[in-house]
Amino acid sequence: MKDLIVGIVALAIGVAAGYMINDKGTQVASLEEENAGLKSQLATSSSAPAAKTGGQTIANVKKKGFVQCGVSQGVPGFSNPDASDNWTGIDVDVCRAVAAAVLGDSTKVKFSPLTAKERFTALQSGEIDILSRNTTWTATRDSALGVNFAGVNYYDGQGFMVRKSLGVKGAMDLAGAAVCTNLGTTTELNVADFFRANNMEYKLVAFEKADEVVAAYDAGRCDVYTTDQSALAAQRIKLSSPDDHMVLPEVISKEPLGPVVRHGDDQWLDVVKWSLYAMLNAEEMGITKTNIGTMMNSDNPSILRFVGKEGDVGKNLGLSADWSANIIKQVGNYGESFERNVGPNTAIKLTRGVNANWKDGGLMYGMPGR
Amino acid sequence: MAEEVIQSQKPSKPLVWNDPTYRALFFQVLVLGGVVSLGYVLISNTLTNLERQGIASGFGFLKGTAGFSILMTLIDYSEEDSYFWAFIVSLLNTLLVAGIGIFFATILGFFIGVCRLSSNWMLSKIAAVYIETLRNIPLLLQIFFWYFGVLRGLPSPGNSINVFDTYFLNIRGLYSPSPIFEDGFSLILWALITGFVATFFISRWARKRQQETGQQFPTFLSSISLVIGLPLIASVVAGFPLSWEYPVLRGFNFTGGFVVIPELVALSLALSLYTASFIAEIVRAGILAISRGQTEASYALGLQAWPTLRLVVIPQALRVIIPPLTNQYLNLTKNSSLAAAIAYPDLVLVFAGTILMQTGQAVEIIAITMGVYLAISLMISAFMNWYNKKMALVES
Numbered sequence: 001m002k003d004l005i006v007g008i009v010a011l012a013i014g015v016a017a018g019y020m021i022n023d024k025g026t027q028v029a030s031l032e033e034e035n036a037g038l039k040s041q042l043a044t045s046s047s048a049p050a051a052k053t054g055g056q057t058i059a060n061v062k063k064k065g066f067v068q069c070g071v072s073q074g075v076p077g078f079s080n081p082d083a084s085d086n087w088t089g090i091d092v093d094v095c096r097a098v099a100a101a102v103l104g105d106s107t108k109v110k111f112s113p114l115t116a117k118e119r120f121t122a123l124q125s126g127e128i129d130i131l132s133r134n135t136t137w138t139a140t141r142d143s144a145l146g147v148n149f150a151g152v153n154y155y156d157g158q159g160f161m162v163r164k165s166l167g168v169k170g171a172m173d174l175a176g177a178a179v180c181t182n183l184g185t186t187t188e189l190n191v192a193d194f195f196r197a198n199n200m201e202y203k204l205v206a207f208e209k210a211d212e213v214v215a216a217y218d219a220g221r222c223d224v225y226t227t228d229q230s231a232l233a234a235q236r237i238k239l240s241s242p243d244d245h246m247v248l249p250e251v252i253s254k255e256p257l258g259p260v261v262r263h264g265d266d267q268w269l270d271v272v273k274w275s276l277y278a279m280l281n282a283e284e285m286g287i288t289k290t291n292i293g294t295m296m297n298s299d300n301p302s303i304l305r306f307v308g309k310e311g312d313v314g315k316n317l318g319l320s321a322d323w324s325a326n327i328i329k330q331v332g333n334y335g336e337s338f339e340r341n342v343g344p345n346t347a348i349k350l351t352r353g354v355n356a357n358w359k360d361g362g363l364m365y366g367m368p369g370r
Numbered sequence: 371m372a373e374e375v376i377q378s379q380k381p382s383k384p385l386v387w388n389d390p391t392y393r394a395l396f397f398q399v400l401v402l403g404g405v406v407s408l409g410y411v412l413i414s415n416t417l418t419n420l421e422r423q424g425i426a427s428g429f430g431f432l433k434g435t436a437g438f439s440i441l442m443t444l445i446d447y448s449e450e451d452s453y454f455w456a457f458i459v460s461l462l463n464t465l466l467v468a469g470i471g472i473f474f475a476t477i478l479g480f481f482i483g484v485c486r487l488s489s490n491w492m493l494s495k496i497a498a499v500y501i502e503t504l505r506n507i508p509l510l511l512q513i514f515f516w517y518f519g520v521l522r523g524l525p526s527p528g529n530s531i532n533v534f535d536t537y538f539l540n541i542r543g544l545y546s547p548s549p550i551f552e553d554g555f556s557l558i559l560w561a562l563i564t565g566f567v568a569t570f571f572i573s574r575w576a577r578k579r580q581q582e583t584g585q586q587f588p589t590f591l592s593s594i595s596l597v598i599g600l601p602l603i604a605s606v607v608a609g610f611p612l613s614w615e616y617p618v619l620r621g622f623n624f625t626g627g628f629v630v631i632p633e634l635v636a637l638s639l640a641l642s643l644y645t646a647s648f649i650a651e652i653v654r655a656g657i658l659a660i661s662r663g664q665t666e667a668s669y670a671l672g673l674q675a676w677p678t679l680r681l682v683v684i685p686q687a688l689r690v691i692i693p694p695l696t697n698q699y700l701n702l703t704k705n706s707s708l709a710a711a712i713a714y715p716d717l718v719l720v721f722a723g724t725i726l727m728q729t730g731q732a733v734e735i736i737a738i739t740m741g742v743y744l745a746i747s748l749m750i751s752a753f754m755n756w757y758n759k760k761m762a763l764v765e766s
Contacts, residue, residue: 007402009399011402011403011406013399013403013406013407015406015407015410116727117723117726117727120727120730120732121732124423124425124732140728140729140730141730143424144425144426144729144730145425145426145730146420146423146424146425146730166622174622175621176620176621176622176623176625177621177622177623178542178622178623183710183713183719183723183724183727184723184724184726184727184728185727188438188724189437189438189728192437192438192439192449193437196449201625202439203439203441203542203623204438204439204440204441205441205633205713206441206713206715206719206723206724207711207712207713208710208711208713208719208723209711212711212712212713215518216518216713219518219522219541220522220526220541221541221542221632223622223623262423263423263424263425264422264423264424
């Protein structure tokens, strides 16, 4: 009986103390928000989760001197490390562009390879500053996960890859097939919808890592490998004999892929968004890595605005005046990034298609930089 | 003088903060209060921050429509079912692979442990090599070895290994006929149950009689004939109300029949072979813990090697074996979560993978997953503790 009373008293004291501490905790936290220096110290001490980020990310990034970028574990052309751990790809270029805009140096990026399953948690917890990992923009992700999509850097759609020897002509011939894919992706749902809508039987084998999907498909565990068409093109070069496989013509979904940032830091969202638009606008205006030097002395007002000679977009974003010039100087415009990483002259051999600039009839449209 | 001091101190009661009882109480209250407040701060902080970042929270998501398919289901499941149902399906898959793993690991572990102690040089060396190899290679590598190494060598569905047009083995799994129950099948089921119940009572009666009179009864033969014979007679009476659905190659894959997927095979193989190597060592230690005198006494009474092992050594060794064996069962169950690496749809892959991804409710889902593993582990421990108590030496 005495023990019980002691327990109840302790419980009451505990809850009361917890309530008080927590109250103080919130006060401390709001003070902290004003004290950017302390806050960034916290963030740099490795794992301290940046819970509240009202305009904090840009200060953090400047303080620590690099952008922490969440990427895939290896999708050639999108985000892929070479033997000496240099990352390349169009997703990587988005992070490099942000680093060039904020820090003036596109090499100041650190990469965190993430599985599809880990990616949003890493962003929510403040482990990374940008998630640029061929991530599809969907309503659920935008609303329920506490993240914001900063734009689209590749318009994709889900497709199917099969062995040529199967003699399959199109996706409607796939009834009864075993399908390999990545766990925790929109792909998993799209393929379920597709087969259900067409009343076809199928068996879905979902792996956590892309390399395991490729290995299992290559071994013949599945008849079909399904994911975004761009990733199919990229992963095909990892197969033992890429020429024995083909991508079916059907595209069964819309997959707009783009960089993602945390909710609640609008300034950082703007920086990432406009870094991407800068790459699109540069292509539209014909500003490239090679001619940016001469463009600095152009007499076209919109180009002068772009390179920071006129207007104060840079200042409003909290960046230097030459932020967009730095992006083009060090990373190049969107078209250059595309050609270098996934274009027809690379192993991945993707054509521009809908990803052409809007002037060429594509969907890549940068908002006016005025 | 000294006596005086003691006398003068004794009657005065110590002050409250010097009284050991109150002191102890005070610190207990302080510690418990601290733990509770820490928990409170953690939980309310998490909730506040989730809300501030606009991340959905709560358990309502379990009612949502799953929308994805699961490779292997023990119960009916379709894309229209809820996340909760998908959770149950994946939980059953985890329990299945843990059950299979524990069953085979125990049998194999006991066998190898006994072999390790065999006087046959060859046998004991083979067992030693088995143990030293398998327990020293990381489990994940072994899973990959079986899945990507061994099972990869199986043929494609078109070139399946065909056993009498009934069983088909290929890289997509082992296909076997599945039974179709027709009217009157319940009669066979009842006959089977009757057989088991009768066997139970007969063996009890036979043991009692043997203890009282020393007469033996052919329990094994009678049980076999009861368990097999009764259903057989019942099926003749009911006119064989059972037919088989055979797997047929249609399009890409076999349809119909019953399939054991390679992911399940690879995972069960790796788990049981790996854990068996640890169980073998536990069994060896248990047997060696029984003094040599027990065996010698048994031989002196005229018992042969096998009955000596079965009736004298192992019952005593079990007391040493059970507690560490429980640890291995718990390890195996928790290790089954490596299933995610080879696409076996277990709790971690489906619930803490796909569902976590689709709903984004990491905190709730990881909490549920941890709770489930904790509950399974506690249940295994409870059962093993009960068994341990039953096997314990009763000193009279």
